[in-house]
Amino acid sequence: MKARVTVTLKTGILDPQGKAIEGALKSLGVDGVASVRQGKVFDIELAATDKAKAEAALKAAADKLLANTVIENYRVELL
Amino acid sequence: MKSAVLVFPGINRERDMARALKLASGNDAAMVWHADTALPSGTDLVVVPGGFSYGDYLRCGAIAARAPVMDAVRDFAAKGGLVLGVCNGFQILCESGLLPGVLMRNAQLKFVCRDVHMKVERSDTPFTRGYNAGQVIRVPVAHGEGNYEADGETLKRLEGEGRVLYRYCSPEGVVDEASNFNGAANSIAGIVNERGNVLGMMPHPENHVEEIMGCTDGRGLFAGLAQHLKAA
Numbered sequence: 001m002k003a004r005v006t007v008t009l010k011t012g013i014l015d016p017q018g019k020a021i022e023g024a025l026k027s028l029g030v031d032g033v034a035s036v037r038q039g040k041v042f043d044i045e046l047a048a049t050d051k052a053k054a055e056a057a058l059k060a061a062a063d064k065l066l067a068n069t070v071i072e073n074y075r076v077e078l079l
Numbered sequence: 080m081k082s083a084v085l086v087f088p089g090i091n092r093e094r095d096m097a098r099a100l101k102l103a104s105g106n107d108a109a110m111v112w113h114a115d116t117a118l119p120s121g122t123d124l125v126v127v128p129g130g131f132s133y134g135d136y137l138r139c140g141a142i143a144a145r146a147p148v149m150d151a152v153r154d155f156a157a158k159g160g161l162v163l164g165v166c167n168g169f170q171i172l173c174e175s176g177l178l179p180g181v182l183m184r185n186a187q188l189k190f191v192c193r194d195v196h197m198k199v200e201r202s203d204t205p206f207t208r209g210y211n212a213g214q215v216i217r218v219p220v221a222h223g224e225g226n227y228e229a230d231g232e233t234l235k236r237l238e239g240e241g242r243v244l245y246r247y248c249s250p251e252g253v254v255d256e257a258s259n260f261n262g263a264a265n266s267i268a269g270i271v272n273e274r275g276n277v278l279g280m281m282p283h284p285e286n287h288v289e290e291i292m293g294c295t296d297g298r299g300l301f302a303g304l305a306q307h308l309k310a311a
Contacts, residue, residue, distance in 0.1 A: 013183075013228070014183065014186070014228075016183075016184050016185075016186060016187075016188050017184060017188070020188060064145070065137070065141065065142075065145060066137070068138055068141065068174065068181060070179075070180065070181050070229070070230075071181050071183070071228070
């Protein structure tokens with residue numbers, strides 16, 4: 001089973017890297033960019049075939065390691 | 080003082096740290112590998128040194144914080160043992176949950192490698208007793224992610240409980256925006272946990288302990304720890 005965990009910064013957390021990318025996009029003349037926030041994507045292959053078990057494992061992975069929940073949110077998707 | 084210095088792949092300040100500890104206490108520090116599950120018996124100080132553990136993959140300190148040896152460090156800290164984390168060590172302690180908050184990218188997005196000044200906020204802790212309260216010391220920094228942040232409630236508690244031990248300041252001791260080179264909340268350079276036995280700081284006091292380094296302002300921290308542990 002394939003899955004994707006997306007980790008993003010919580011609202012209100014300063015994201016200087018996103019800001020720098022936003023500035024670069026504007027200087028490239030890409031139209032209509034209001035703001036950019038940078039995050040991370042983890043593509044994970046699971047041995048499990050049970051959906052509920054897979055989701056529980058992914059949630060544990062995100063809570064224990066993939067995200068720092070002080071500053072980040074995460075979303076788990078089974079693909 | 081029987082100190083243990085943790086060694087993770089990618090850590091590079093462990094020898095500087097061991098040297099500073101030996102200078103202060105006369106005893107060799109034990110070097111403890113990340114895969115070990117126990118600290119040497121009789122350890123009374125655990126030091127998490129600086130560097131780039133696991134190449135700063137995922138987040139600075141994130142992977143080291145989950146290494147087997149960290150369970151032993153958590154137990155040690157829970158029993159009141161003294162833990163000092165410097166630079167990457169501070170990041171590891173935050174990631175491991177031993178300290179609150181997080182070290183974000185420097186506000187100016189630049190790696191900063193130079194001497195800075197910091198103010199010792201109080202002298203009545205094992206980590207600051209080698210200094211006077213209000214004393215300004217000069218120490219080197221070398222980091223790209225040292226911008227300390229925590230939620231408002233946590234910051235309020237840190238300040239209210241006197242847990243900010245070191246703060247960036249001008250050479251004259253003024254805490255202002257200009258001296259807060261990495262953008263840290265409240266110019267925080269170093270904090271302790273609630274119990275006061277775990278300190279994390281971004282600057283490298285271990286690199287200002289000998290005349291040949293051009294400055295010995297970092298000695299106080301190690302001398303204070305040695306004194307404290309001798310008295311204990």
